[in-house]
Amino acid sequence: MAAPARRLCHIAFHVPPGQTLARDLQRLFGFQPMAVREANGWRQLALRSGDAVFLVNEGSGSREPLYSLDPCHAMPSATNLCFDVADAGGSARALQVRGCCVLVPPVSVRDAEGAVTYTVVSSPVGNLSLTLLERANYRGHFLPGFQPLSSKIGPGWISxxxxxxxxxxxxxxxxxxxxxxxxxxxxxxxxxxxxxxxxxxxxxxxxxxxxxxxxxxxxxxxxxxxxxxxxxxxxxxxxxxxxxxxxxxxxxxxxxxxxxxxxxxxxxxxxxxxxxxxxxxxxxxxxxxxxxxxxxxxxxxxxxxxxxxxxxxxxxxxxxxxxxxxxxxxxxxxxxxxxxxxxxxxxxxxxxxxxxxxxxxxxxxxxxxxx
CATH class of the missing domain: 3.10.180.10 (2,3-Dihydroxybiphenyl 1,2-Dioxygenase, domain 1)
Known part of the structure; x- marks a missing residue:
């Protein structure tokens, strides 16, 4: 295998401004906001229930949102699966050898809690891309670049x-x-x-x-x-x-x-x-x-x-x-x-x-x- 995935980090969505997905996840399904980032025309909100994390990318900025990319898809949809891997750079190279398109070359992002490296590659399933994330030494609440909204996420309906x-x-x-x-x-x-x-x-x-x-x-x-x-x-x-x-x-x-x-x-x-x-x-x-x-x-x-x-x-x-x-x-x-x-x-x-x-x-x- 080229890039063995170890765990699912989050599922990302791309929606237009004003779409109610983030509010619905909170109001209807008990997800709680855990971190947010607002930059370059994007509002990225991470929500969590148990170990399930959804990242809602709202907007359409001039630059790609962190840890994902703008698929320019005609419909709001789930657009990205983020997997934890041991070596993001090595995974990108190995997948490229197998013919995968590396949409975002390996990028390192750092804050006071440590650093992560990620890359985004294409998948063979429509507009669905894959983010491969290396974060073994990161100690923060979510990911670098995001402001934490809550350090304690209470029990929800979803595990x-x-x-x-x-x-x-x-x-x-x-x-x-x-x-x-x-x-x-x-x-x-x-x-x-x-x-x-x-x-x-x-x-x-x-x-x-x-x-x-x-x-x-x-x-x-x-x-x-x-x-x-x-x-x-x-x-x-x-x-x-x-x-x-x-x-x-x-x-x-x-x-x-x-x-x-x-x-x-x-x-x-x-x-x-x-x-x-x-x-x-x-x-x-x-x-x-x-x-x-x-x-x-x-x-x-x-x-x-x-x-x-x-x-x-x-x-x-x-x-x-x-x-x-x-x-x-x-x-x-x-x-x-x-x-x-x-x-x-x-x-x-x-x-x-x-x-x-x-x-x-x-x-x-x-x-x-x-x-």
Missing amino acids: HVDHLTLACTRGSSPALMRWFHDCLGFYHLPLSPGEVPDLGFEVTAASGRGGLRLTALQSSAGSAIPTLLLAESLPGAAKSQDQVEQFLAHHRGPGLQHVGLYTPNIMEATEKVTLAGGQFLTPPEAYYQLPDKERQILAAGHEPSQLAQQGILLDGSKGQFLLQIFTKSLFAEDTFFLELIQRQGATGFGQGNIQALWQSVKEQAARSKEA
């Missing part, structure tokens, strides 16, 4: 980033999997017994036409990096019925479709988000009447009526379950959403719930047209 889902063009998953393996050290994580890496895990649509291919990638042992999930459409689906194709159309290309945020108590977190004004996708009414769904929910130690009232999905078997719920898009352009997830021993991604999400997206699109 860490569970997974990152990349929406990809049809047929691209095998090449992307090899790129993340060769360049960053990710490995195939089977979602079903005997799964072939290049084929992934296929979920067919209820109509029998089309479906999704999911390919999960995990980092090497000892690192603290969320699972990457590659999602692409199978042939035959109508675009109005496929959330990946909808994302590609609205986002105008591949990118980070959603972030799965882990919460130790999904019912409490869902209630707080709802009370704060957050909106979730509503599961189809038939979901909780599926054969054996009530038995499955009871086996996991939950009340079917409570999950139905809150719209929380549950998947799993043999004593291993996960609960999940999906927000509506955080952008009017429908280019990014969040997932809340709680695991009870399960390591998958709710493959059995994908049909429900599919139907929810379809019904929401139909309601939008009627409105």
Whole structure:
């Protein structure tokens, strides 16, 4: 591998002035501001909940924002993943040898708490770039160049980033999997017994036409990096019925479709988000009447009526379950959403719930047209 990543430092977004993402993360999802930088036409605000850190770059300056770059993308979206590496300069050189474009050559930034070195390279996923950050000796609150807003971040509803889902063009998953393996050290994580890496895990649509291919990638042992999930459409689906194709159309290309945020108590977190004004996708009414769904929910130690009232999905078997719920898009352009997830021993991604999400997206699109 060219540049083995050790942990996810933060996820960066680029939004126009006045966009409400930073406020929504605080008001709806319990993220707390930790550091800010205002310079060269940019306002960069780092927000944190548990170990999950989002960096919102607002504006469009004449110079690149620190630790990222302006992608000049037509839509507000998640544009950058920042990974901790042992040697930023060496990583940039190694990736360049593999054909990656180094968008920002290695730069050192220093303050009274120490120094960091970072570089920004291209990824094969649309407008998504990768920042490789070397900060082993930095003692500060966030990163040099930022003013700390709080030295103590209290407990939030979110503990860490569970997974990152990349929406990809049809047929691209095998090449992307090899790129993340060769360049960053990710490995195939089977979602079903005997799964072939290049084929992934296929979920067919209820109509029998089309479906999704999911390919999960995990980092090497000892690192603290969320699972990457590659999602692409199978042939035959109508675009109005496929959330990946909808994302590609609205986002105008591949990118980070959603972030799965882990919460130790999904019912409490869902209630707080709802009370704060957050909106979730509503599961189809038939979901909780599926054969054996009530038995499955009871086996996991939950009340079917409570999950139905809150719209929380549950998947799993043999004593291993996960609960999940999906927000509506955080952008009017429908280019990014969040997932809340709680695991009870399960390591998958709710493959059995994908049909429900599919139907929810379809019904929401139909309601939008009627409105």
